[in-house]
Amino acid sequence: MDMLKQVQVSIVIPVYNEAAHLPACLDAIAAQTVRPYEVIVVDNNSTDGSAELAGAYDFVTVVHENRQGVVHARNLGFNTATGGVIGRIDADTNLAIDWVQTVQVLFDDTDLDAVSGAVSYHDLPWKYFLSKLDLTFRSWIASGMGDEVFLFGSNMALRRSAWLKVRNSVCSTKGMHEDFDLAIHLHGIGCDVKFDRRLQAEVSLRRFNTSLQEYWHYVWLSPETYRMHGRVAHRRMYPVVALVVSHYWLIKLLLLSYNPQERSIAFRNLWLQRAAVRVDPTSYVD
Numbered sequence: 001m002d003m004l005k006q007v008q009v010s011i012v013i014p015v016y017n018e019a020a021h022l023p024a025c026l027d028a029i030a031a032q033t034v035r036p037y038e039v040i041v042v043d044n045n046s047t048d049g050s051a052e053l054a055g056a057y058d059f060v061t062v063v064h065e066n067r068q069g070v071v072h073a074r075n076l077g078f079n080t081a082t083g084g085v086i087g088r089i090d091a092d093t094n095l096a097i098d099w100v101q102t103v104q105v106l107f108d109d110t111d112l113d114a115v116s117g118a119v120s121y122h123d124l125p126w127k128y129f130l131s132k133l134d135l136t137f138r139s140w141i142a143s144g145m146g147d148e149v150f151l152f153g154s155n156m157a158l159r160r161s162a163w164l165k166v167r168n169s170v171c172s173t174k175g176m177h178e179d180f181d182l183a184i185h186l187h188g189i190g191c192d193v194k195f196d197r198r199l200q201a202e203v204s205l206r207r208f209n210t211s212l213q214e215y216w217h218y219v220w221l222s223p224e225t226y227r228m229h230g231r232v233a234h235r236r237m238y239p240v241v242a243l244v245v246s247h248y249w250l251i252k253l254l255l256l257s258y259n260p261q262e263r264s265i266a267f268r269n270l271w272l273q274r275a276a277v278r279v280d281p282t283s284y285v286d
Contacts (some may be wrong), residue, residue, distance in 0.1 A: 010083030014073035018091035113159035117199025148233035153179035
């Protein structure tokens with residue numbers, strides 16, 4: 001049998017009050033050139049009908065995690081998944097139409113244990129230019145991390161066998177990024193973690209719709225997650241963090257002045273009703 005047909009891809013989506021974004025996410029999955037083996041939405045105490053919305057899709061399995069926090073929802077989703085490869089995205093991720101097929105191709109490399117990929121932003125203008133800029137920074141960071149490459153939770157996949165090896169050792173302590181923590185623990189047991197631009201998805205930049213102080217805290221915890229584990233491969237993150245934070249107001253203005261539905265940039269868009277910012281994934285309950 002062809003190897004690509006043997007790779008069963010589960011997709012796990014942790015969800016907390018994401019009714020505004022979940023339909024586009026699930027519609028993108030429904031449009032895949034290769035249908036995933038299973039799609040698991042982990043409802044994390046939503047009060048906005050997210051679970052009911054997800055359950056209306058016949059290919060979605062909804063499970064419930066009562067412990068509040070994305071790390072707990074992720075863990076339940078990963079433990080529930082039965083595919084040989086587990087994809088992990090956010091509720092505001094819109095997958096490229098060939099995402100599942102690309103995962104299958106990438107994991108045809110039997111040495112690969114986990115991978116994350118490139119992103120563009122569906123709520124920003126100038127998508128081509130900004131996605132190239134993001135890819136430049138993300139690739140530069142990854143190339144300088146050697147054997148300790150990050151995982152990006154909005155667009156990643158890992159072998160179920162690798163997850164089973166680290167699931168009892170990953171951290172559930174607030175104040176760190178759970179996707180980076182997962183990558184660090186995978187590296188710790190010798191797993192091969194890579195960044196590959198072929199794995200593409202659109203995500204939201206709504207994290208900028210917070211205060212500068214809140215945003216600074218959020219991005220600072222990226223290199224801090226590595227530092228807390230005694231790792232030094234994160235050092236390339238610091239200049240990128242500084243560059244992004246120094247342009248916080250410009251990026252926020254661009255975000256808030258853009259109307260994705262009309263694809264227009266105008267000051268009148270500053271008063272548009274915006275979906276709530278996703279709860280800070282570093283603030284979960286221990």
